[in-house]
Amino acid sequence: MGNEPTTTTVNGTTQPAATDLESGGVSVIVERWKKEDLLEKCSLGSRVFAFFFSFLTLLIMATNIHGDWRDFYHYEEYRYVLVVAILSTSYACLQSWRQIHKLGTNKDLFSWPNSEAVDYGGDQIAAYLLLSAASAAIPLTNRMRQGSDNVFTDASAAAISMAFFAFLCFSISSLISGYRLCNQSYI
Template sequence: MAMVPADAGAKPPPDLEKPDHSTQNGAPNSAAAAVAGGGGGGRGSGGGVVDSVVARWRREDMLDKSPLALHAAAAAFAFVALVLVASNQHGGWMEFDRYQEYRYLLAITALAFAYSLAQALRHALRMRRGVDPVPAASGRLLDFASDQVVAYLLMSALSAATPITNRMRSAVINRFTDTTAAAISMAFFAFVALALSAMVSGYKLSKQTYM
């Protein structure tokens, strides 16, 4: 009679059993899912950071270019106002130099034109060559203060010239009064451009660090 080995019915040791790869061949296990989830979240947050950085760069680029555009616009509007006032001479009472309000408007528009043109040239040189004739810290303070002063003077000239022009236009409308009204409108647009430039300069000044 054949002898049956004693260990024939014994189970194989646990370390020899076939490992279960169902979690590897099928759905990923919890650790892999956590890694995958973490990687996806990292990519999402990284995209948000990149978007915020790009938006910040665009905002800073716009703020860097805006002084040139605003001063150039102010110079153009002030020049048109200056020409309109200076050429408004049609004889008799229709001479601009007979009225101190219009002489004041002429002087202030000339000042605004000269100042805005100088500032536009300065910012164009800075953007083209990367060199500002005025140091950065002093330049921001200069922009903020001088923009406000010239804008205030323009508003003062507008306040002086508008009432007398309204009285004239209530009595008669002709080339003289139309030209004066157009000059006042151009001076007002120059004021708006300088006021916006002052706001941009004030924002830059508030963000300036002294360390």
């Protein structure tokens, strides 16, 4: 009985028995859930890191005031970095909070239609903005450091590096949300 083949013959062709099909279907769904769970955790991780680096950018740039010409608000590049850091920190904070809430209660805080597309667009735009801000601020900082190397230029360089790390985190996050957008389940 143990070695009985679990197949049925339909219209002359051999097909697997219904129980086999069912267990196969269940294992596929369980595997999919496991994969989605892993992606959710990776996505949350990259967004938490993105929040951390964006917040550091914001903090370092906002406190980069040392009197005279060494105030960040005299330079449009640094003001741009600050604005982008505020935007990306808010976005990363909102998304992380939403994902942590979802992990805990299994309920989505904001159930807008096509939320995967919104996630992907948001991550991609945040990545583009951070890269743009970092790229804009690098030449000015380089030129200043050629003249004199002080606490103001060091803090600017640190803020730019943090913005670049935040960009990397957002680009990883956009990869994951792009993958989830393509493979969203309608179960």
